[in-house]
Amino acid sequence: MAETTTVEDVTVIVTESLSKRFPRVTALDRLSLDIAPGVTGLVGANGAGKSTLIKILLGLAPATEGTAHVLGLDVTKDGGTIRERVGYMPEHDCLPPDVSATEFVVHMARMSGLPPAAARERTADTLRHVGLYEERYRPIGGYSTGMKQRVKLAQALVHDPQLVFLDEPTNGLDPAGRDEMLGLIRRVHTDFGISVLVTSHLLGELERTCDHVVVIDGGKLLRSSSTDEFTQVTASLAVEVTDTDDHPDGTGALRAALTAAGAAVTTGAAGSQSLASAGHLLYVEAAGEETYDLVRDTVAGLGLGLIRMEQRRHQIAEVFREADAASATPATAGAPSAPHATQDGGAHDVA
Numbered sequence: 001m002a003e004t005t006t007v008e009d010v011t012v013i014v015t016e017s018l019s020k021r022f023p024r025v026t027a028l029d030r031l032s033l034d035i036a037p038g039v040t041g042l043v044g045a046n047g048a049g050k051s052t053l054i055k056i057l058l059g060l061a062p063a064t065e066g067t068a069h070v071l072g073l074d075v076t077k078d079g080g081t082i083r084e085r086v087g088y089m090p091e092h093d094c095l096p097p098d099v100s101a102t103e104f105v106v107h108m109a110r111m112s113g114l115p116p117a118a119a120r121e122r123t124a125d126t127l128r129h130v131g132l133y134e135e136r137y138r139p140i141g142g143y144s145t146g147m148k149q150r151v152k153l154a155q156a157l158v159h160d161p162q163l164v165f166l167d168e169p170t171n172g173l174d175p176a177g178r179d180e181m182l183g184l185i186r187r188v189h190t191d192f193g194i195s196v197l198v199t200s201h202l203l204g205e206l207e208r209t210c211d212h213v214v215v216i217d218g219g220k221l222l223r224s225s226s227t228d229e230f231t232q233v234t235a236s237l238a239v240e241v242t243d244t245d246d247h248p249d250g251t252g253a254l255r256a257a258l259t260a261a262g263a264a265v266t267t268g269a270a271g272s273q274s275l276a277s278a279g280h281l282l283y284v285e286a287a288g289e290e291t292y293d294l295v296r297d298t299v300a301g302l303g304l305g306l307i308r309m310e311q312r313r314h315q316i317a318e319v320f321r322e323a324d325a326a327s328a329t330p331a332t333a334g335a336p337s338a339p340h341a342t343q344d345g346g347a348h349d350v351a
């Protein structure tokens with residue numbers, strides 16, 4: 001009988017130096033992770049090793065070396081118990097076209113050990129949760145991609161697991177479908193208290209959904225941080241001003257005046273800002289309250305209009321773009337701390 005340990009209380013997944021080598025490729029390379037309860041995003045380009053990691057964590061494939069525990073259970077010895085407690089939404093279409101969502105999800109619930117009445121009840125609840133209640137008796141073959149993804153999500157949740165692995169759940173969805181799926185995933189945790197490990201090759205979409213983001217590249221850990229750390233408010237101010245007749249290039253005039261006053265100022269470097277107005281933004285390193293006063297007084301002294309002055313918030317993808325820029329050119333003043341970047345920068349949004 002498998003024993004859960006106290007590890008379960010603080011972590012849901014722990015791996016130590018986990019490697020998986022195939023004859024021609026190393027899919028996981030000494031990966032050490034420590035994942036707490038909540039919604040965790042596992043991000044990496046195609047081939048980064050995400051699906052391989054999930055299969056090892058479910059006890060479905062052996063690692064070449066290293067150890068892994070899920071909910072305190074050893075993947076090499078307790079695979080059966082792990083699969084009872086963990087739901088799995090696979091990446092590829094694996095649904096039978098001729099049966100209805102209800103029939104399929106009831107079947108999966110029965111396979112997980114639920115008695116018939118409980119299986120039907122849980123199926124109805126789960127299909128309602130994923131928004132498929134009306135269509136639940138129609139054959140899956142006639143479903144849209146978004147509806148099929150919801151059926152896959154429902155079968156992963158039906159046996160009331162403690163943790164679910166969702167492999168690329170937004171694949172093939174249009175932007176509205178992605179948003180709906182990401183909202184559903186968030187509610188899996190907030191409404192039911194189920195922890196989630198969700199994979200994606202899109203950094204940006206996980207930023208809104210996850211508490212924590214793990215980035216892997218070529219089977220190696222690139223970065224593991226809370227989403228807040230990725231998107232932290234950095235110690236710089238974004239400042240935008242109007243041009244005037246006296247200063248047709250208001251931004252340039254402000255930059256010169258602030259620099260003369262001793263402030264560290266940079267402009268929106270190409271590729272480091274998604275705003276259309278990036279060329280008109282100045283980033284001023286904030287030394288404290290006095291920096292706000294300095295910007296205000298300098299703008300007023302030049303007679304410019306202040307459009308905005310705000311603390312700057314990074315997006316996750318931006319952190320990686322800047323990491324690449326930093327590896328290509330010497331670091332500039334005011335640049336945020338950059339994660340270790342790999343040579344091919346494989347952790348970007350690649351879709």
Ligand SMILES: Nc1ncnc2c1ncn2[C@@H]1O[C@H](COP(=O)(O)OP(=O)(O)OP(=O)(O)O)[C@@H](O)[C@H]1O
Nearest residue numbers: 022025026027044045046047048049050051052053
């Ligand atoms: N059974 C296998 N035999 C040989 N190589 C494999 C096998 N499974 C995966 N690989 C290789 O291991 C690497 C990681 O694959 P994996 O499927 O884990 O990546 P992924 O991050 O999930 O990407 P994707 O989203 O494209 O599935 C890839 O180079 C892949 O070709």
